[in-house]
Amino acid sequence: MQATDSRVTIHMVASLDGFIARKDGSVDWLETSDEFADGETLTAESIAVFLETIDCYVMGSRTYETALGFEAKGFGWSYGEKPVFVLTTRELPRTRDSVEFYSGDLERFVNERLRPRFGSIWFVGGGVVSGECLRLGLADEVRYSIVPVAIGEGISFFGNLDRDVPLHLAEVKAYRNGMVDLRYELRLSRGERSTPKESLERRGSSGSTT
Numbered sequence: 669m670q671a672t673d674s675r676v677t678i679h680m681v682a683s684l685d686g687f688i689a690r691k692d693g694s695v696d697w698l699e700t701s702d703e704f705a706d707g708e709t710l711t712a713e714s715i716a717v718f719l720e721t722i723d724c725y726v727m728g729s730r731t732y733e734t735a736l737g738f739e740a741k742g743f744g745w746s747y748g749e750k751p752v753f754v755l756t757t758r759e760l761p762r763t764r765d766s767v768e769f770y771s772g773d774l775e776r777f778v779n780e781r782l783r784p785r786f787g788s789i790w791f792v793g794g795g796v797v798s799g800e801c802l803r804l805g806l807a808d809e810v811r812y813s814i815v816p817v818a819i820g821e822g823i824s825f826f827g828n829l830d831r832d833v834p835l836h837l838a839e840v841k842a843y844r845n846g847m848v849d850l851r852y853e854l855r856l857s858r859g860e861r862s863t864p865k866e867s868l869e870r871r872g873s874s875g876s877t878t
């Protein structure tokens with residue numbers, strides 16, 4: 669497959685106030701009891717068909733540790749047999765053949781190793797890794813699922829973002845359980861980075877870019 673055929677997606681589920689987990693990493697708030705009568709209904713079958721379109725997953729070590737914790741509690745492994753690339757500088761347990769660890773330059777990893785091999789590449793968290801992916805201009809789209817709850821404080825969807833990133837709203841879907849899916853496309857061409865906040869401030873409020 670040619671690198672140009674590939675698509676990098678960042679996807680996570682967040683509270684209305686933009687958090688992907690509480691400060692202690694817990695995600696108990698993901699289960700809500702809302703009902704939106706006009707919303708679409710998600711079925712196990714429709715989710716399974718959609719998941720088949722994903723070719724590989726990329727995640728940070730803390731997300732991986734959370735996934736291992738869920739599995740240990742009997743909730744299963746969410747990524748099936750698909751390759752899962754875990755970013756880490758540590759030695760972590762490798763519980764299945766589909767998991768590979770990577771440490772280092774994320775840009776080279778995505779552009780030289782993942783894009784030539786996979787069509788649909790999903791970054792599934794957490795905040796540190798999705799922030800890094802967006803900041804480096806590696807993503808083609810962001811899928812942001814909002815759960816109908818505000819939790820006040822927690823881990824942000826995009827950690828350590830030091831610049832404004834312009835997005836184009838491409839799709840909106842609302843579900844019967846009150847969740848809203850927003851799909852944004854990146855307005856910069858792939859690999860192009862937006863202007864860091866400090867240089868915009870130095871140039872004054874007009875925010876012109878070169």
Ligand SMILES: NC(=O)c1ccc[n+]([C@@H]2O[C@H](COP(=O)([O-])OP(=O)(O)OC[C@H]3O[C@@H](n4cnc5c(N)ncnc54)[C@H](OP(=O)(O)O)[C@@H]3O)[C@@H](O)[C@H]2O)c1
Nearest residue numbers: 680681693728729730731755756757772793794795796797
């Ligand atoms: N709501 C959702 O949809 C959702 C989705 C995913 C995760 N989460 C939650 O988010 C939390 C974790 O997010 P987080 O922001 O704290 O952490 P994270 O993004 O999952 O992981 C960050 C870690 O990844 C490693 N890393 C990142 N870039 C690297 C690189 N280029 N090379 C090598 N290692 C790299 C580093 O770990 P090392 O120290 O190992 O080097 C870094 O500390 C968990 O609580 C999880 O439950 C929620």
